Amino acid sequence: MVGGSSAGSGAAVAANLATAGVGTETSGSILSPASQNSLVGIKPTVGLISRSGIVPISITQDTAGPMTRTVEDGAILLNVLNGEDENDPITSTNPFGKKDFTDSLKKDGLKGKRIGVARKSFFEYVSEEHRKVIDAAIEEVKAAGAIIIEDIKILSANNDWDINVMLYEFKSAVETYLKTVNVSTDLNTLNDLIHGNRRLGTKALKYGQALFYQAERTSGRLIDADYLNSLVFDQEESREKGIDAVLADNQLDAIITPNNVGATIPAKAGYPSITVPAGYTPVGEPVGITFTAGQYSEPTLLECAYAYEQSTYHRKKPIFDKKEG
Numbered sequence: 001m002v003g004g005s006s007a008g009s010g011a012a013v014a015a016n017l018a019t020a021g022v023g024t025e026t027s028g029s030i031l032s033p034a035s036q037n038s039l040v041g042i043k044p045t046v047g048l049i050s051r052s053g054i055v056p057i058s059i060t061q062d063t064a065g066p067m068t069r070t071v072e073d074g075a076i077l078l079n080v081l082n083g084e085d086e087n088d089p090i091t092s093t094n095p096f097g098k099k100d101f102t103d104s105l106k107k108d109g110l111k112g113k114r115i116g117v118a119r120k121s122f123f124e125y126v127s128e129e130h131r132k133v134i135d136a137a138i139e140e141v142k143a144a145g146a147i148i149i150e151d152i153k154i155l156s157a158n159n160d161w162d163i164n165v166m167l168y169e170f171k172s173a174v175e176t177y178l179k180t181v182n183v184s185t186d187l188n189t190l191n192d193l194i195h196g197n198r199r200l201g202t203k204a205l206k207y208g209q210a211l212f213y214q215a216e217r218t219s220g221r222l223i224d225a226d227y228l229n230s231l232v233f234d235q236e237e238s239r240e241k242g243i244d245a246v247l248a249d250n251q252l253d254a255i256i257t258p259n260n261v262g263a264t265i266p267a268k269a270g271y272p273s274i275t276v277p278a279g280y281t282p283v284g285e286p287v288g289i290t291f292t293a294g295q296y297s298e299p300t301l302l303e304c305a306y307a308y309e310q311s312t313y314h315r316k317k318p319i320f321d322k323k324e325g
Helices: 008-016 031-036 071-081 088-094 119-125 129-141 164-178 188-202 210-216 226-247 266-270 298-312
Strands: 021-023 040-044 064-067 114-117 147-149 254-258 273-280 286-292
Touching: 008 021, 008 031, 008 064, 008 071, 021 031, 021 071, 021 164, 031 064, 031 164, 031 266, 031 273, 031 286, 040 071, 040 298, 064 071, 064 114, 071 298, 119 254, 129 147, 129 286, 129 298, 164 188, 164 210, 226 254, 226 266, 254 298, 273 298, 286 298
Parallel strands: 114 147, 114 254
Antiparallel strands: 021 064, 040 064, 040 273, 254 286, 273 286
16 A cells, blocks of 8 residues: 555655655645655645646645655755745745745754644544554654643544535636646546546546546536535634644644544645654554644644654665566
8 A cells, every 4th residue: 555646756755766756635645655655744734835737626725745755855845845826826825935944853843842642533543553653653752852632632523524625626626727738638627527538438447537427516616605615614623623723722732643544634724734654563564643733834843743753763764676577
């Protein structure tokens, strides 16, 4: 298992085929392959990095982000990617300007930090082998000077979330994107893509296109009540009643979750997360510890991630099969 949909970038960086990679995340697609490949994955606040040129899914959740073997490399790549782009208006909310994110690489970055463990919200969804690795990682975070607040409860963690926002936004965004590509393709609408895939048959439809059908059934109009009601619900539950609430109520600097479990809430909020190698299961499967916090909290998360990495060095270099033939 190499993780979610930025798995190609993740596997290439993990195998030392590239120094660094860029993944794109809507919900877990940086955090999943990073944790599965023993990498550092930085899913930034939506607005930190321009999405211009990226095939879109959700205008409120999509973001690019670094996938690297070390936190330092991730911070360096974040410096390059960070910035305002007039073609992506959400980047006008970026408060960092020309900030050097390597300033946050502090070996004592966990000292005195209040870190909450979202055990009741997410840990039941991982295997016992993964939990043992994360439990050991939490003790390592504590040993690095952090104050651990156990069993915090994110009230919205177990919501019955719908995907209305993604479906509406995908139809609208992909049709806008198609206007920017070569017109000779005759692909101008989502419906064109659906019929084009049908013509290609199994070559294009190994995994079907059920989400395309669901998105096509919406109007794609971002003023419809169904869309707006879901958007208001998602953002209120993930922000004010979710991450913001648990950070404020427990006076936390960050929240710990395992791997990409729990990615839905920061994804819907548009908030950042960083995952760092935490060790391996007995059969050698990588496990990541993920730090999450509020909007534009990247400097704090980098402090936590770097201090944890520097006090543990869990990542192992890949071993390649040298057999001939």
